[in-house]
Amino acid sequence: MKTVLAQLRRIDVRLVIAALFAITVLHIATVFTAPSLAMSSAWDRLAPALKANTMIVFPPVTPEAQPLPYLAPDARIAMCLFDTRQAPVALTASLPAPGWSLTLYDKNGLAIYTAAGRPDRPTAVSLLLVPDDDRFMGLTPEAQGLRSPRQNQLRVQALRGLAVLRAPDAGFAYRARTDAELNAAACQIQQPKP
Amino acid sequence: MIRAIIDGTRAATARIALPQRVFASSSTNGRSWLTTLRGTRFWRHQVKKRIAALMRLATDWALFILVVLTGGFSSAYMMMDHGSTLTTLTSGPWSMWTATARPDADPYTRAHHARIGALPLPADIAETWIARADGAGDALHSSCDYEISVTAPAASWWSLAVFDADGRLIQNAAARYAFTSDTAAISPDGRAIALLSRSAGGGNWLPTSGAGNLSVVFTLIDMSVALGTGAETVDLATRVPQITAKSCR
Numbered sequence: 001m002k003t004v005l006a007q008l009r010r011i012d013v014r015l016v017i018a019a020l021f022a023i024t025v026l027h028i029a030t031v032f033t034a035p036s037l038a039m040s041s042a043w044d045r046l047a048p049a050l051k052a053n054t055m056i057v058f059p060p061v062t063p064e065a066q067p068l069p070y071l072a073p074d075a076r077i078a079m080c081l082f083d084t085r086q087a088p089v090a091l092t093a094s095l096p097a098p099g100w101s102l103t104l105y106d107k108n109g110l111a112i113y114t115a116a117g118r119p120d121r122p123t124a125v126s127l128l129l130v131p132d133d134d135r136f137m138g139l140t141p142e143a144q145g146l147r148s149p150r151q152n153q154l155r156v157q158a159l160r161g162l163a164v165l166r167a168p169d170a171g172f173a174y175r176a177r178t179d180a181e182l183n184a185a186a187c188q189i190q191q192p193k194p
Numbered sequence: 195m196i197r198a199i200i201d202g203t204r205a206a207t208a209r210i211a212l213p214q215r216v217f218a219s220s221s222t223n224g225r226s227w228l229t230t231l232r233g234t235r236f237w238r239h240q241v242k243k244r245i246a247a248l249m250r251l252a253t254d255w256a257l258f259i260l261v262v263l264t265g266g267f268s269s270a271y272m273m274m275d276h277g278s279t280l281t282t283l284t285s286g287p288w289s290m291w292t293a294t295a296r297p298d299a300d301p302y303t304r305a306h307h308a309r310i311g312a313l314p315l316p317a318d319i320a321e322t323w324i325a326r327a328d329g330a331g332d333a334l335h336s337s338c339d340y341e342i343s344v345t346a347p348a349a350s351w352w353s354l355a356v357f358d359a360d361g362r363l364i365q366n367a368a369a370r371y372a373f374t375s376d377t378a379a380i381s382p383d384g385r386a387i388a389l390l391s392r393s394a395g396g397g398n399w400l401p402t403s404g405a406g407n408l409s410v411v412f413t414l415i416d417m418s419v420a421l422g423t424g425a426e427t428v429d430l431a432t433r434v435p436q437i438t439a440k441s442c443r
Contacts, residue, residue, distance in 0.1 A: 015258065018258075019258060019261055019262055019265070022262040022266070023261075023262050023265035023266045023269065024266075025266070026262060026263070026265075026266025026267065026270075027265075027266045027269050027270045027273075029266075030266060030267060030270035030271075031270050031273065031274060031301045031302060031305050032301055032305075034270075034274060034304075034305035034308060034309060035304050035305055035308035038308040038309050038311065040311045041308050041311050042307075042311050042312060042313040044311075045311055046313075061363070061371075062363065062369070062371075063362065063363040063364065063365045063371075066362060066363050068311060068312055068313055069310055069311055069312050069357075069360060069361030069362065070310070070312045070314070070324075070357060070361040070409075070411055071312070071313070072353060072355030072357075072363070072371060072372040072411065072413075073355075073363070073371045073372055074353035074355055074372040074373075074374045074413070075353075098349075098350075098351045098415065098417055099351035099374070099375075099376075099415060101315060101319060101320075101415075103295075103315065103316060105295070105313060108304065108308065109295060109304075109307050109308060109312075109313060110295055110296065110297050110299060110304070111295040111296060111297065111316035111318070112297065114315075114316045114318055114319055116319040116320075116415060118417070119349060119417050162313070164313065166315070168351060168353070168374055168376060169372075169374060169376070169377065170374075170376040170377070171376055171377050174376075
């Protein structure tokens with residue numbers, strides 16, 4: 001016991017405090033830099049395979065065609081890589097039943113916007129994705145004294161990211177209907193009206 | 195702090211006297227060759243002492259750096275990989291990151307999902323639970339058979355999928371990878387019972403082939419929460435499926 005106490009007394013307290021401080025600094029630095037240092041984030045995996053501002057319906061997920069880890073074939077997926085640097089992007093989709101969802105992710109995988117299907121009625125989603133900076137996008141129809149064609153359109157500020165439409169796999173009998181709903185979803189650049 | 199440690203070590207080593215007499219010529223001070231030889235030995239001894247002191251200092255610093263690197267990286271890895279009570283909810287073998295994909299997610303949650311490269315449903319609309327062990331705490335492995343009993347809330351959509359330890363789907367001839375509330379066979383008592391086994395089974399059988407360690411993901415979209423008709427408090431123990439090991443080979 002005395003030996004142990006003698007050994008403990010030999011420990012330099014200042015050194016222990018310095019070590020704890022350095023461990024804390026390294027811990028925080030590691031956690032904060034991990035997202036940017038990740039070698040294969042979802043964005044890195046998907047962006048090269050997607051065409052900008054085009055909704056692409058993915059084939060059913062199989063072991064040979066699994067775009068992301070932990071992505072199960074419990075849902076069919078349509079994705080759009082949106083990029084609003086040149087012009088606003090219009091995004092429309094329908095969420096006819098529970099389990100359906102539309103989520104906009106930024107490059108870090110954080111959801112900017114999300115909508116889920118309801119059991120009582122279909123949910124029609126119409127979004128206008130605009131840049132998140134103070135860019136002049138031209139006069140609005142209302143400012144020009146015109147009736148806006150986008151009355152039920154929600155504006156979402158986002159520069160680049162992924163729009164993911166998930167449709168739950170309800171079984172073989174429903175696949176044609178699910179595919180039709182996914183194919184009806186649109187993601188395209190909003191052309192300025194003359 | 196570190197400067198003080200360095201200064202302290204430097205002061206300790208500086209107290210070691212240099213053999214000044216070695217540098218003096220024997221012809222001028224009249225010392226014999228024996229005295230010079232003894233002086234040389236003394237000088238060598240002093241150099242050895244200095245080198246030993248420097249080695250001690252280098253060893254101390256190497257140990258310090260090793261402790262810092264090990265502690266810093268391992269604690270960050272643990273918090274990013276497994277989470278803590280600050281970032282995850284646990285119920286038996288199941289755990290869920292509570293701020294998954296949310297814009298206000300904490301740095302640990304962001305780092306966790308960036309590292310695994312997944313794109314999970316946001317925690318605002320869905321609960322994504324993952325289990326890597328059975329109810330007894332033993333790691334899920336393809337050499338064992340498991341029964342998973344799902345009792346989900348009535349107004350909900352759920353799915354149960356099995357992956358290998360790295361989140362890859364398990365290749366199997368039956369092309370079965372997941373069941374949902376729409377595709378699973380439901381028992382008369384309202385439960386859905388899935389069987390995880392490498393051997394073919396009836397009902398909601400999910401083949402595990404020879405995948406080794408397994409991870410099971412349970413995704414729940416609870417409409418009662420979205421519609422505001424759910425209960426105020428939720429019993430997590432009954433909310434997540436029960437995993438029971440049946441047999442091992």
